Structures are given as C-alpha cells and as structure tokens.
Amino acid sequence: MKTYNDAVKLLTSSGKFRISLGLERMEEIMKILGNPQDKLNCIHVAGTNGKGSVCAIIGSILNEAGINVGVYSSPHIFKYTERIKKNSPNTSGEGVGVKGQLLPIPDDIFAQYVFEISELADKNNIDLTEFEILTAVMFKYFADNEVDVVVLETGLGGRFDATNIIKKNLCSIITHIDYDHTERLGKTLDEIAFEKAGIIKPNCPCIVLEGREAFYDKAMEVCAELEIINPLISPKNLALKGIYQQENLALALTAIEKCFPQISQNIIEKGLKNVKHPCRFEYIKDKNLIIDGAHNPNGIKGLMQSLDMYYPNTKRRFIFGCLRNKEYGKMVNIIAPHPYPISKGARDVLPEIYFYHFSHQNSATFEELKAVCPVPCKELTKDTKIDFNDGHLNIICGSFYMISELVKLFGINPDSL
Secondary structure (H helix, E strand, O other): OOOHHHHHHHHOOOOOOOOOOOOHHHHHHHHHOOOHHHHOEEEEEEOOOOHHHHHHHHHHHHHHOOOOEEEEOOOOOOOHHHHEEEEOOOOOOOOOOOOOOEEEOOHHHHHHHHHHHHHHHHHOOOOOOHHHHHHHHHHHHHHHOOOOEEEEEOOOOOOOOHHHHOOOOOEEEEOOOOOOOHHHHOOOHHHHHHHHHHHOOOOOOEEEOOOOHHHHHHHHHHOOOEEEOOOOOOOOOOOOOOOOHHHHHHHHHHHHHHHOOOOOHHHHHHHHHHOOOOOOOEEEHHHOEEEEOOOOHHHHHHHHHHHHHHOOOOEEEEEEEOEOOOOHHHHHHHHOOOOEOOOOOOOOEOOEEEEEOOOOOOEOOHHHHHHOOOOOOEEEOOOOOOOOOOOEEEEEEEOHHHHHHHHHHOOOOHHHO
C-alpha cells in the first residue's frame, strides 16, 4: 500500500516538481475525473501577498457558521496535507463546522488520491506537475466529501493557474499587487495585474483592493461586478497579527457580507478570534521570536512596518534566507539598514543579521546574501548557538522552506504554531 511518504517522493520527483503554467493538462485530467470542480461553490483568491490570510479568515468564519467548508492554500510549511483542509466533525449539534477546526486531509487518503490521479494521468499521457496533481486531489477530495464552499487560493498568477479550471465562483478576490515571480507574470505591475485578473469570471462579483485598469477591463469584458474595498477596518478582534492584516480582513469581511449576508456579527467575531494561519507574524513567547513568511520585498516592508508598530523599542536579531530567484537584494536592503530606537532619546541602532543557506536546491547561499548586505552579517549554520533570552527580539523571515527547517533546528513544536 502506498504511503504518504511515497506520495511525497512522487510529488517532489524531478519530473513533477516544476512550474508549467497553462490549463490544458488540468482540463484533460479533470474531464477524466468527471469534472468534480463543477460541483463545488468556490471563493477564488489571487494576489501577490495576503492570499493565504484572506482564505484563512474566510474559512474560519464559515466554519464557525456551521458551513461545510474546505480551504486550499499554498505553500505548506511542514506537510503537503496542510494545503487541503476541511471541517472536522463535532458533537455540538450546531452544524458541521461549529466548534470544530479545519483539519488537513488524512495522510492515507492524501496518498490514495495522489496515486490514483497520477496513474490516470500517466495512462492518458498527461504530464501533470506537482501543483496540478495537488489541485486535482483537492477538487476530487472536496467534491467526494460534498463540501459546500471551497475557499481557493491560486498558486501562481491567476489566468493560467491550475485552480482557474473553475468556470464560475461565488466571488473572486484580488489582494495587493506587487512584484513577485516577474519572470513568469511580467515585469510591470500592469502585466502582473492582468494575470491576476484572469480569475474574474462572467457575471460573478470580484472584490479588489486596488482600482487597476486590468481589473476594470476584465470585469467589463465578462460583465462582472467589481467592488473596490476600503481597507480601513480595525483588525483588533483578529487572531492574526501584523498591520498588513488590515487589508486582508477588509477583503475577507466584504466577501462574507456579499456571499453570506445571513452570518451574524457574533459568528463573525468568533471566527476572527479563532482563525489560524501559522508563521504570519506569529510570536513564540518562550523564545521571544517572531516567525513571518515574508519572502518578497512587499512582504518584508509589511513585516518591518509591523515590527515598528508592535516592537518599537526592542533590539532586533534577524535570521533570513530565501530562494535565489527572489529579489533578495531588495529584501536584504529593506532589513539591513533599517535603524530603530532602543529607548527614548537613544541613538538608532542596526539589527543583528544572520543569513541561512537551507537545503532547497535553489536556496541563496550565505555568500550571495552577504554580497548584497550593506552592514555586517553572520552565517547561521546548524551548529550556531542563538541565545533567545539575551534581550533581542528574534525574527525569522523569508522562505517557507527555510522556516520549516529552522523550526526543527530550534526545537519549536510545529503543533504549537
């Protein structure tokens, strides 16, 4: 019997672990599977940063409301199964999702679906990528379990993303647009916005943060209602921290109001207090540590703004690493020369900086990161000793691949995140 580990080996094999945008392969495999995506009601979310948080917020509110909800997100931090979650059973008698948590697809079920779909694809000469297999698994799993609403995060872009196989949605959401994956999505914000606008569906509402021309053009082309939201909503009741969550919260609440007006404010408040989305400005008290998956310049800017607001008078130690195809020079130059006061009237100081070369084949090396760093820096290795209680606020930021390694290296219990 094939196991979860067998499924991981297949997904990460050289033939599958690649990016190849386009919907042709998805159309073929989904047709063979009976087009399960057509049986689902989806809220589709694209954007540069904030997609996962928006999905987590909406999922938590729908779960609290007793709606049978599934959430598809990426990337994962520790296990592939984190990407595909749905309600857990409960004994409250108040509905499928009430007082339950969104739980990952079980390991054995995940492996079963991965191999079923991979074998069908091979039999029909369909060369699926890792993300396409995962997306097909998600659609079939949610359809087989009769999930009422799927909150669907795009993997890359929107127009040619595997999730965009759906023909309609309850609404689409586009978060903040910035520079990322420019080698695939375009070199300008207008080009990137055009790709993200590809999730706008005929006669289906779309909620956006910014009034970009590409959004207006696509909405007019397909007769979709376009709503630009006011992001000035206080996130005080939201379990997720970080000032950038203000925009994500506004998008999520607008979607709830538009698609589920019957959900009461009391249920919404409970959903906000219970939302979980690990490693997004997450504080680990016993190590005085913030973990944040900021891995592009816009994300790093949001992290720095949140640090200035929540921890303005604290010495800082950064541990950073990222993939070399990211704009790591820009990110390092946002972190490194960012002085901050440690007390009123004191001179500003620079942070202590460590760079970590993690095990991913595309990880930027210490030498590459050091070369773009304008201030002194150190290399973090598996033998480096960090005193987490020396008065510094410790910040791990960058690639999620790196975060998963460092959580283990520093002895942090993944279940506590």
